[in-house]
Amino acid sequence: MKWYIVKRVLWTFVVMWIALTLTFGLLVASPDTGQTKSVMSCSASGGDAQQCREQYRERQNLDKPITERYVNYVTNMATLNWGWSESRSQSVMAAISEAWPYTAQYAIPVLVVSTILGYGLGLYSAYKPYTKADYLGSFVGFFGISIPNFWFALVLIILLGTHFEFISTYYQSGIPINQGWASMANITQLLIPSFVLLTASLAWQMRYSRAQAIEQMNQEFVKVAKAKGASQWRLMIHHVFRMAAVPLTTSFVSSLLAIFWSGSVIIEQIFSIPGLGLMTFTAITEQDTTLVLATTMITVFLAIIGNLIEDVSYTILDPRIDYGDR
Amino acid sequence: MAAEDADTATFEDIDWDAQGISTLGVSRAGLAELLSYLGLIAAFVYDYTWNTGPLVFRWDVLSVEWLFIGTLIAIVFHAVIPLSQKPRLRAFYWQRFKKNQVAVVALGWLAVMFVVGVLGPLLIDPPTTQFTNQSVPPVGMSTTVGGVVKTGTWQYPLGTSAKGQGILTLVVYGMRVSMEVGLIATIFSVIIGSAVGAVAAFATSVGRGRIDELLMRYVDVQSVFPDFMLLLLLTYLFGSELWMIILLFGFFSWEGIARTVRGEALQRASEEYITAAEASGANMLYIVRQHLIPNSANSIIISATVGIPGFILGEASLAFLGFSDPTTYSWGRTIATGQVNLASAWWIATIPGVFLFLTVLSFYYVGESLRDAMDPRQEVDGGGGL
Numbered sequence: 131m132k133w134y135i136v137k138r139v140l141w142t143f144v145v146m147w148i149a150l151t152l153t154f155g156l157l158v159a160s161p162d163t164g165q166t167k168s169v170m171s172c173s174a175s176g177g178d179a180q181q182c183r184e185q186y187r188e189r190q191n192l193d194k195p196i197t198e199r200y201v202n203y204v205t206n207m208a209t210l211n212w213g214w215s216e217s218r219s220q221s222v223m224a225a226i227s228e229a230w231p232y233t234a235q236y237a238i239p240v241l242v243v244s245t246i247l248g249y250g251l252g253l254y255s256a257y258k259p260y261t262k263a264d265y266l267g268s269f270v271g272f273f274g275i276s277i278p279n280f281w282f283a284l285v286l287i288i289l290l291g292t293h294f295e296f297i298s299t300y301y302q303s304g305i306p307i308n309q310g311w312a313s314m315a316n317i318t319q320l321l322i323p324s325f326v327l328l329t330a331s332l333a334w335q336m337r338y339s340r341a342q343a344i345e346q347m348n349q350e351f352v353k354v355a356k357a358k359g360a361s362q363w364r365l366m367i368h369h370v371f372r373m374a375a376v377p378l379t380t381s382f383v384s385s386l387l388a389i390f391w392s393g394s395v396i397i398e399q400i401f402s403i404p405g406l407g408l409m410t411f412t413a414i415t416e417q418d419t420t421l422v423l424a425t426t427m428i429t430v431f432l433a434i435i436g437n438l439i440e441d442v443s444y445t446i447l448d449p450r451i452d453y454g455d456r
Numbered sequence: 457m458a459a460e461d462a463d464t465a466t467f468e469d470i471d472w473d474a475q476g477i478s479t480l481g482v483s484r485a486g487l488a489e490l491l492s493y494l495g496l497i498a499a500f501v502y503d504y505t506w507n508t509g510p511l512v513f514r515w516d517v518l519s520v521e522w523l524f525i526g527t528l529i530a531i532v533f534h535a536v537i538p539l540s541q542k543p544r545l546r547a548f549y550w551q552r553f554k555k556n557q558v559a560v561v562a563l564g565w566l567a568v569m570f571v572v573g574v575l576g577p578l579l580i581d582p583p584t585t586q587f588t589n590q591s592v593p594p595v596g597m598s599t600t601v602g603g604v605v606k607t608g609t610w611q612y613p614l615g616t617s618a619k620g621q622g623i624l625t626l627v628v629y630g631m632r633v634s635m636e637v638g639l640i641a642t643i644f645s646v647i648i649g650s651a652v653g654a655v656a657a658f659a660t661s662v663g664r665g666r667i668d669e670l671l672m673r674y675v676d677v678q679s680v681f682p683d684f685m686l687l688l689l690l691t692y693l694f695g696s697e698l699w700m701i702i703l704l705f706g707f708f709s710w711e712g713i714a715r716t717v718r719g720e721a722l723q724r725a726s727e728e729y730i731t732a733a734e735a736s737g738a739n740m741l742y743i744v745r746q747h748l749i750p751n752s753a754n755s756i757i758i759s760a761t762v763g764i765p766g767f768i769l770g771e772a773s774l775a776f777l778g779f780s781d782p783t784t785y786s787w788g789r790t791i792a793t794g795q796v797n798l799a800s801a802w803w804i805a806t807i808p809g810v811f812l813f814l815t816v817l818s819f820y821y822v823g824e825s826l827r828d829a830m831d832p833r834q835e836v837d838g839g840g841g842l
Contacts, residue, residue, distance in 0.1 A: 145676070145677055145680060148677050149677065149680060149681070153689075156689070156690070156693055157693070159693075160693035160694055268824075272817055272820050272821065272824075273817070275820065276765065276769075276813060276816040276817035276820055277813050277816075278769055278772055278773065278776075278788075278791075278809060278812055278813060278816070279773075280772075280773060280776045280788070280791065280792075281791055281805070281806075281809035281812065281813065284791070284794075284795060284798060284805045284806070284809070285806060285809070287798060288798060288799075288802050288805075288806070387682055388682040388683055388684050388685070391682055391684065391685055392682075392684035392685070392773060395684075395688075395777065396773060396776065396777065399777060400795070410685075410688070411777065414688060414692050414779065415778070417692075422688075422689060422692055423689070425685075426685050426686070426688075426689045429681075429682045429685045430680060430681055430682070430685075433680045433681070433682060434680050437676075437680065
C-alpha cells in the first residue's frame with residue numbers, strides 16, 4: 131500500500147508535467163492575440179511599432195529559442211513564478227492572491243453544504259428507491275442539473291431583486307473591506323449567487339451519490355451483512371456509505387471542480403464579484419494570455435491534486451483494492 | 457434483408473449480409489451510407505470551390521450545416537434504419553420506455569424541437585434588426601419603455617429584442633444551433649470514445665496490456681482538464697467559430713464514453729464468441745468493429761444521450777459569456793443581450809431560457825428512461841424516474 135501511494139504521487143508529478151507541456155504546445159501553436167493588442171496600445175501612446183513589438187517579445191521572453199522558452203516555462207510554473215499580467219499591470223501571483231478570497235467566501239460554504247446535503251439526500255433516495263420521496267428527489271436533481279445557472283441567476287434577480295429591497299442584485303466589493311467578510315451586509319449580498327451555485331452542485335452530488343449507493347446496495351457484501359442481521363442504519367452507514375463515499379470513477383473531483391469553476395465565471399460575471407471567475411473572464415476579454423493560462427493551470431492543478439487525494443482515500447476506504455496491478 | 461412482419465414470430469432474425477467474413481466487407485446499408493458521405497463531401501467541395509450563390513434554392517449551406525447533415529446521415533443509418541427493420545426489438549424497448557410518462561412527454565418535446573430546429577430556419581427569414589419595433593412585449597401585454605407605452609401584437613407573439621428582432625424567430629434559430637451542438641459533438645465523442653474504449657479492452661484481453669495502459673492513462677490526463685476551462689482556453693487561443701467549438705467539444709469530452717465502453721467491452725472480450733472469432737483468424741479491427749462495439753451499444757447510447765444536454769448547456773454558457781460565434785443565433789447569446797435591460801424588458805432574457813431549460817431537462821429525462829429500458833442491471837419493478 132505504501133508503494134502504491136508513492137507510485138501514485140510520482141504519477142501526479144508526471145501528469146502535471148504533461149499538462150504543462152500540453153499548454154505550452156497550445157501556446158506555441160496559437161496566434162498570439164496578446165501581442166497584437168499590446169503593440170497596438172503601445173504604439174497608440176506614441177511608441178514605434180517595431181520597438182513596441184520587440185519590447186513585448188522581450189518582456190514575454192518570446193525572443194529566445196523554443197527549447198529555452200520551454201525549460202523556462204516549466205521551471206517558472208513549478209516555482210510559482212507565473213509571470214506578468216499585462217492587463218492588470220501586476221504579477222499574476224499578486225492578482226490571484228487579491229482575487230481568491232472573493233471566490234472562497236461563497237464557494238467553500240456552498241461546497242460544504244452541497245456535499246453534506248447532497249450525499250444525505252442521495253443516500254436517502256437510494257435507501258427508499260421508487261417512493262414519493264425518491265421521485266421528488268430525482269425531480270429536484272434533474273431540475274438542478276438542467277437549469278442553466280446564468281439564466282437562473284437572471285430570473286432570481288428579476289423575481290427577488292425587484293420585490294425584496296434588502297437583496298442586492300450586484301455585488302459591492304467595498305462591503306467586505308469596510309464592514310468585514312462575515313458582516314450581515316456581505317452575507318445578504320452573497321445569497322443569490324450562493325443559491326445559484328448550490329442548486330447545480332447539490333443536484334449533481336445528489337444524483338451521483340444515489341447512483342453510487344444503488345450500485346453498492348446490489349453487491350454481495352451488503353447481502354451478507356444483511357443476512358448476518360446488521361440493522362438498516364448500520365448497513366447504510368458502514369457498508370453502503372463507506373463505499374459510495376469515495377466515488378467509483380476518478381472523474382468526480384474534476385467534474386465538481388468544473389461545476390464550481392464554470393459556475394464562478396458565470397456568477398461572478400453576472401453579479402460582478404471580483405473573484406477568480408471574474409478574473410478569468412476579464413483576462414479573456416482583455417486578451418491577457420499569461421493570466422488566462424494561469425487561471426487554467428490553477429484548475430488543472432486543483433483537479434490533479436483532488437484526483438490524488440481521491441485515489442489515496444479510496445485505498446483506505448475500500449479494503450478490496452488489489453494494489454499489485456497499478 | 458430480414459424484414460418479416462412481427463406476427464410470424466421467428467426465433468432469430470439473421471442479417472446474412474452482415475455475416476460476410478471480411479474486415480473490409482461492406483453490407484448494402486453500409487455501402488449506401490458510404491455513398492451518402494461521399495455525396496455530401498462532393499457537394500461540400502463543389503460549394504466551396506465553384507459555387508458562389510446559395511447552394512439549394514435560397515439556402516446557403518454553412519460550415520456547421522455540412523457537419524449537421526453528416527450527423528443526420530449517421531443517425532439515419534445507425535438508429536432509424538436498424539430500428540425500423542426490427543419491429544420486435546422496437547416494441548420491446550418502447551414498452552419499457554413508456555413506463556416513464558414524463559420521459560414520453562420529454563421525447564415529444566425533443567421531437568418538436570428537432571423538427572422545428574431543422575425546418576424552421578429554412579422557412580422563416582433570419583431575424584433582422586428593426587429600430588421601429590424595439591423591445592415590444594409578448595402578445596397581450598403592455599409595458600412602458602423609455603416613456604412610450606408598447607403593447608404586444610400577434611406580429612411578434614413572444615415580443616422583440618432591444619434590436620427589434622422577433623424573440624420567436626430567435627428561439628427557432630436557437631433550436632437549430634442547440635440541436636447542431638448537441639448532436640454533432642455527441643457523434644464525434646461517441647466515435648472516438650467507443651473506438652478507444654473497445655481497443656483498450658481488447659488489447660488487455662489478448663495480453664497487450666501496454667496499449668490499454670497507454671490509452672487509459674491518456675484518458676486520465678485528458679479528464680484532468682476541466683472541460684469548460686479547456687474550452688475557454690481553446691476558443692481564446694484559436695477563435696470561436698461554431699463548427700470549431702462543436703469539434704472541440706467532441707474531441708475533448710469522450711473520456712466518459714471511453715471508460716464505459718472499456719468496462720463493458722472487457723466483460724464481452726472474455727466471452728466464448730470472441731475466442732471463436734480469434735480462432736477463425738479475425739483480426740483486431742474486425743473483432744472490435746463487429747463484436748465489441750455492437751455488443752456495448754446499449755451503454756454507448758445511454759452515455760451519449762446523457763452527454764447531449766451537457767454540450768448544449770456548455771455552448772449556451774459560452775455564448776452567454778460572449779465567447780461563442782457572433783454570427784449564430786444561440787439561445788445563450790439572446791439571453792446575454794437581455795441581461796442589459798432586465799428591468800425594462802424581462803422577456804428577452806427569460807423566454808429563450810425557458811426553451812433551453814426544457815430542452816436540457818427533456819434530454820436528461822429521456823436518457824434516464826432509456827437507461828431503465830436498455831440496461832439489464834436496472835431491472836427494478838416500477839421503472840425509474842418520475
